[in-house]
Amino acid sequence: MYIVVIAWLYVVILMAVLESSWIAGVMTFTFYGLLPIAILLYVTGTPRRWKRKKQEAQQSDAAGASDFANQPMRETDGAHSHQNQTDLPD
DSSP states (O other): OHHHHHHHHHHHHHHHHTSSSHHHHHHHIIIIIIHHHHHHHHHHHHHHHHHHHHHHHHHHHHHHHHHHHTSOOSSOTTTTHHHHHHTSOO
């Protein structure tokens, strides 16, 4: 894939050099070279970005679940049993 990008940029550079003015050369390079290549690389990289985002979400979910499971309990059972029993109505 990258060989196609390199070849296309080579052709566009040659086209830009043969333009009548340097402004036309810069515009040719930008609109025939950089812009289409940027769009092409963005579109072809989209599945990889989705896959990477999904993997990161799965890893963070797994890390969050294991962190929660490994937390120690703050208090033992019956820590407030006396207070709860004294608050009962008569």
